[in-house]
Each structure stands twice: as C-alpha cells, then as structure tokens.
Amino acid sequence: MxxxxxxxxxxxxxxxxxxxxxxxxxxxxxxxxxxxxxxxxxxxxxxxxxxxxxxxxxxxxxxxxxxxxxxxxxxxxxxxxxxxxxxxxxxxxxxxxxxxxxxxxxxxxxxxxxxxxxxxxxxxxxxxxxxxxxxxxxxxxxxxxxxxxxxxxxxxxxxxxxxxxxxxxxxxxxxxxxxxxxxxxxxxxxxxxxxxxxxxxxxxxxxxxxxxxxxxxxxxxxxxxxxxxxxxxxxxxxxxxxxxxxxxxxxxxxxxxxxxxxxxxxxxxxxxxxxxxxxxxxxxxxxxxxxxxxxxxxxxxxxxxxxxxxxxxxxxxxxxxxxxxxxxxxxxxxxxxxxxxxxxxxxxxxxxxxxxxxxxxxxxxxxxxxxxxxxxxxxxxxxxxxxxxxxxxxxxxxxxxxxxxxxxxxxxxxxxxxxxxxxxxSNTVKITGLIILVFLAGSVLQQILKPYLAQRRLSNEPDFFEKKPAEVIAELEKKTKLSPNDAKVYEQLGWDYAKQKNWAKAIENFEQAIRINPNLYGAFNNLGNIYFYLGNRRKSIECYQNSIAINPKQVDAHTNLGIMYYYEGMLKEASDEFTEVLELDPKNEKAIVMLKKMRE
Structure with a gap:
C-alpha cells in the first residue's frame, strides 16, 4: 500500500x-x-x-x-x-x-x-x-x-x-x-x-x-x-x-x-x-x-x-x-x-x-x-x-x-x-485481503448457522424414553440375584425399564442403585427425567440438584435442571444453568436451542 x-x-x-x-x-x-x-x-x-x-x-x-x-x-x-x-x-x-x-x-x-x-x-x-x-x-x-x-x-x-x-x-x-x-x-x-x-x-x-x-x-x-x-x-x-x-x-x-x-x-x-x-x-x-x-x-x-x-x-x-x-x-x-x-x-x-x-x-x-x-x-x-x-x-x-x-x-x-x-x-495486497475476508466470512457463516443446525440435529435426536434397551431385562434381573450389591446392575435395569416406560420398576431400581452407591449421579439424573415425565416437577428438580451436587460438571443434569426451571417460570435460574452448560460444552445444542426458546 x-x-x-x-x-x-x-x-x-x-x-x-x-x-x-x-x-x-x-x-x-x-x-x-x-x-x-x-x-x-x-x-x-x-x-x-x-x-x-x-x-x-x-x-x-x-x-x-x-x-x-x-x-x-x-x-x-x-x-x-x-x-x-x-x-x-x-x-x-x-x-x-x-x-x-x-x-x-x-x-x-x-x-x-x-x-x-x-x-x-x-x-x-x-x-x-x-x-x-x-x-x-x-x-x-x-x-x-x-x-x-x-x-x-x-x-x-x-x-x-x-x-x-x-x-x-x-x-x-x-x-x-x-x-x-x-x-x-x-x-x-x-x-x-x-x-x-x-x-x-x-x-x-x-x-x-x-x-x-x-x-x-x-x-x-x-x-x-x-x-x-x-x-x-x-x-x-x-x-x-x-x-x-x-x-x-x-x-x-x-x-x-x-x-x-x-x-x-x-x-x-x-x-x-x-x-x-x-x-x-x-x-x-x-x-x-x-x-x-x-x-x-x-x-x-x-x-x-x-x-x-x-x-x-x-x-x-x-x-x-x-x-x-x-x-x-x-x-x-x-x-x-x-x-x-x-x-x-x-x-x-x-x-x-x-x-x-x-x-x-x-x-x-x-x-x-x-x-x-x-x-x-x-x-x-x-x-x-x-x-x-x-x-x-x-x-x-x-x-x-x-x-x-x-x-x-x-x-x-x-x-x-x-x-x-x-x-x-497492489494486486498482491488485494488478493491477500480477499483471502483473509473469505476465512473471516467462513467463521461468521458458521456462527450464523450454528443455532439453526443445532435445532435441526436436536429435532432428529431420539427422546430419552424412545431409545431401545441395551440388554434384555430378564438377563439383568438374573444378575441382580447373582450380584445383589452391584449398583451398576440396578442402574442399568432402571434404565431399561425406563425405555419401556415401566415407571414404577424404573424408579424402584434406580433408588436401589442409589441406596447401594449414593454417588451415582447418573441415577439421580435419570430419576429426575422420570419424575418430570410423571409431572412431579418438585421431585424432578430435587433429583437433578442431587446429581449436580455429586458431579458439578455433569452437563445432562445442568441441562435438565435448566429445562425444569424454564417450565416453572424461573427464567433467571434456567438461564444460569444453560450458561453453565455452554461453559462446559460450548457446542451443546439443547442449551443453544433452549436459550433461544426462552427469548421467544
């Protein structure tokens, strides 16, 4: 120049x-x-x-x-x-x-x-x-x-x-x-x-x-x-x-x-x-x-x-x-x-x-x-x-x-x-400027498309209760008799019953897993999902909070708790949870979409 x-x-x-x-x-x-x-x-x-x-x-x-x-x-x-x-x-x-x-x-x-x-x-x-x-x-x-x-x-x-x-x-x-x-x-x-x-x-x-x-x-x-x-x-x-x-x-x-x-x-x-x-x-x-x-x-x-x-x-x-x-x-x-x-x-x-x-x-x-x-x-x-x-x-x-x-x-x-x-x-400077502009444009375009792509992927994601069980329930029931103090077996069994929407048996097995091992933050999170589905929001919030207390960096529990706060009209608390999710996982699609939904 x-x-x-x-x-x-x-x-x-x-x-x-x-x-x-x-x-x-x-x-x-x-x-x-x-x-x-x-x-x-x-x-x-x-x-x-x-x-x-x-x-x-x-x-x-x-x-x-x-x-x-x-x-x-x-x-x-x-x-x-x-x-x-x-x-x-x-x-x-x-x-x-x-x-x-x-x-x-x-x-x-x-x-x-x-x-x-x-x-x-x-x-x-x-x-x-x-x-x-x-x-x-x-x-x-x-x-x-x-x-x-x-x-x-x-x-x-x-x-x-x-x-x-x-x-x-x-x-x-x-x-x-x-x-x-x-x-x-x-x-x-x-x-x-x-x-x-x-x-x-x-x-x-x-x-x-x-x-x-x-x-x-x-x-x-x-x-x-x-x-x-x-x-x-x-x-x-x-x-x-x-x-x-x-x-x-x-x-x-x-x-x-x-x-x-x-x-x-x-x-x-x-x-x-x-x-x-x-x-x-x-x-x-x-x-x-x-x-x-x-x-x-x-x-x-x-x-x-x-x-x-x-x-x-x-x-x-x-x-x-x-x-x-x-x-x-x-x-x-x-x-x-x-x-x-x-x-x-x-x-x-x-x-x-x-x-x-x-x-x-x-x-x-x-x-x-x-x-x-x-x-x-x-x-x-x-x-x-x-x-x-x-x-x-x-x-x-x-x-x-x-x-x-x-x-x-x-x-x-x-x-x-x-x-x-x-x-x-010079032409060299012009070409250099255009190349830099293309790279910047690509970065900006990615940010423009990010929330829309997140929503599209999220809408195609199967619901928690629609995924197929990983193992046959009958086999897991046998394992509980062979290993009655294995918390992971009860947690897996609760997970499979939840997929079949057998809520009573799912709750029973998740609670048994927690009694054996009170630090199973995943079991608390899954219990929260079930209580949310059953309409017991107070109990659902309590389970998510317990899950986070055990593992503060658990993204799923923060996300689910934010959703619960949203439905309760507690938008400040919901926003705090989704913000925490994005700090832990900047590409989390649920948090991106929920923050957008809160505004609309």
Missing amino acids: AVSQKSTGTLTDGSPLLFILCLVLSCLLLIDPLFPDVQITRPKLLVLELGIFILLLLWLVNIILTGRIYIRKTNLNIPVLFYVVYIFTAYFLSNSKPVALSELKRMLLCASIFFVSTNVIVSDKNRSIILLGWVCGTTLAVIYGIFQRWGQVWIFVVPQIYRVFSTFGNPIFFAVHIVVFIPVVMGLFLYVYSNKKISSFLRFLYLLLLFCVFGASLFALYLTETRAAWIAFGFSLVLFIILSLKSNKLKITFILLLIVCGLFFAYSTKHIWFRHQAHTLIWRDTLNMWLHYPVFGIGPGSFHIYFPKFASEQLLAIWPQRQSIINDSHNEYIQILAETGIVGFGIFMWIIAAFFGEARKNFYRNTSNTNRFLITGLVCSAMAALVQNIFSVDMRFIISAVYLFLVMGLLSSFEEQIFVKSFRI
Missing part, C-alpha cells in the same frame, strides 16, 4: 458491484417476506441473516477491489456506531453472554443493513430497484395474509386463520411490517404521479397497481386486528398529509376528515379496543425493575430473565409465570431503558433524533423535485414503526428492527455529501 487519499464530494457513479449489491438487496426484500416464520427454526430470519451477510461481504469485496471507501456523511453514522459499541461492551461485560448474544446479533444486523443501504445507492435507478423488490415481496405476503382469513380463495387453499399473520408467525409482527410498508407505497404513488418523465400509459398502469397494493395492504392491516398498528398508521397518515400537501387549508381538511373516519372506525371496532392485556401493569413493573439498575440496566436481552422477580402480585394474578412467560415489556422504549439503562436509552433516542434531523435536511433539499415524495414516505414509514413500538416490542423481532434501519438507510441515501478515501494497493 503506497498512498491513501481523502476527499469529500458528490457520488455520481459507482462500480458494477454496487449495482449488483442493489440487486441482491432487492432480491432479499422480495424473497424474505415469502419465507415462513416458525418459532425456534426461524426460516425467515435465517434468510434475512444470510442475505445481510452476503450484502456485507460484497460491500467489503467492492472496497478491496476498487481501493475506495465511500461513506455518506449522514447525521446517523455516529449514533448508530455508538449504539453498536455500547451493545458490544455490554455483551462482553455480561455474566450471561449466551443471553446477551441475541441483542448483539440484532444490533449488528441493523447496523449492517443501515450502512449498506445508505452507501450502495449511487443513482435513482438503484434505489428504484430496491424499492421494487420490497413492493413485490410484501405485496405477495399481504395477498397470502388476506387469503388466510377465508382459507380458500378460488383455486388457492391456505390455512384458515381469523387474525391473519401471513408468513410472519404473529399478527403483531405482520402488522408492523404493513404499517412500515404502506407509507412507502403512498410515497411511491405521489412520486410516480408527479414524474413527467414516465409515459402517460405507464404512469397510469403504475398508479393503478400501487393503488391496488395500498388497498390490499390496508385491508390486511385491518384483518390483523392489531390496535397498536392501527394507531401507528393513523399517526403516519397525519404526518404524510402534513408533509405532502402544500396548502394549509387542504391539510386541515384532510386531517379533520381523518379524525372523523378514525372515530367511526374506533366505534365500529370497540370490541377489539377493549381487549384486556395488562400492558400497563407490565410497564409499571418494568419501570420498577429499571429503578434498581438505572444507569446501565440489567443487560441487553435479559428482560425475560430478571422480570419474574419484579412482577407484581397484581400482574401474576392475571398472567401466572408458570402458565404465561412474560418475555417482553410490550413497550420497546421502556424495555430498552430497563435493559441498557439511561445510557443505552439515551444513545437510542440520539439515533431517532438524528434520523429526523437527516430527514428534515434531505426533505428541504428536495422540495422542488419528485424525490421529496419518496422521502416523505420513508419518514412516515419510520414514524409508524416508532409509534407502534410504544405499545409493543416489534423491534425485538429482528426482522422488524432490520426494516426500520433499512428505512433509515434508504432515507440517508439521499445525502449528497460523501466521504471518500482512496487506496493505491
């Missing part, structure tokens, strides 16, 4: 690889909404993670091959980096890194999509390609969601669901996806309507299609019956009217009309608005938890671990912890405050303030051209997500958070000032 040069200016063109990056991002936005979201396995999330991984990899390859770094000088760069650094620091200081890992991953994905989408768009054409993929993918998901209400529409047969959720696994997650999408469609509609460069026929066709997409999305939003999303849509619509209309008289007229329609809608759906969910009690108890850890919080991703100790009797009377695990605060801002303290919350609010500052700057720079409608749509899109998260924690759902940061990135791509740093590097 001989020379490096810094400069600032306007980005007017880019390498072919940047165009390919935009195509990849467009394809990701097209296909990801079509993948189902299933708890634990999360195919939709896996596709998103792999897509962002490919985008980041190609972006770095482009930097190495061209010898230039382009970074748009947006208001958001520094606060987003600060938040990533803060979450990184909190992760490394965490007593339970497997629990904090989910939040670290979420923030890394959000930051990656923000910086990539901000810096790969070098023309309006590139931006249009990305928006096209988004519109097509989400429209297909919306249509599928509408079909769910009836189960069969013409020749299309889908599972019938009253509160539709399309491929998103939950009506709330589908709803936030729609409220983020609708303002973008509205912005595109006005953009096409005002763009005289498009022929009259094509403009009419585009407007008709966008109007149909808007109507279908609005209907799907209604079918989700998600109150927070309806409120968020109302706020975003008011903001859209204010930003897109120049006449104050028209603004007031449309807002008054919207208020009247909103009141009528609220009255006609009053049975939905009065659903009781105890959110205010959760908010109160969460704030109480924050007051105990005000500066740095309880740690990223740790809400569900600590909250049971702060849940009030009034809340537990409605949602008993053994029956309904409360794993979020139903308010993103309160949860950020509780998990990251006033420091993390302050940085997050800095991101929001910087976004609206960037939006204002770009809006006034583009008031005389059609881009202002796209900017308006993106601003209102972010507003919808931020308002909905006052009443829910959709940004805990990584896909929703990624789309919010995608919107921030797309809006920031209108920034005209670019920081450019050029490097004069």
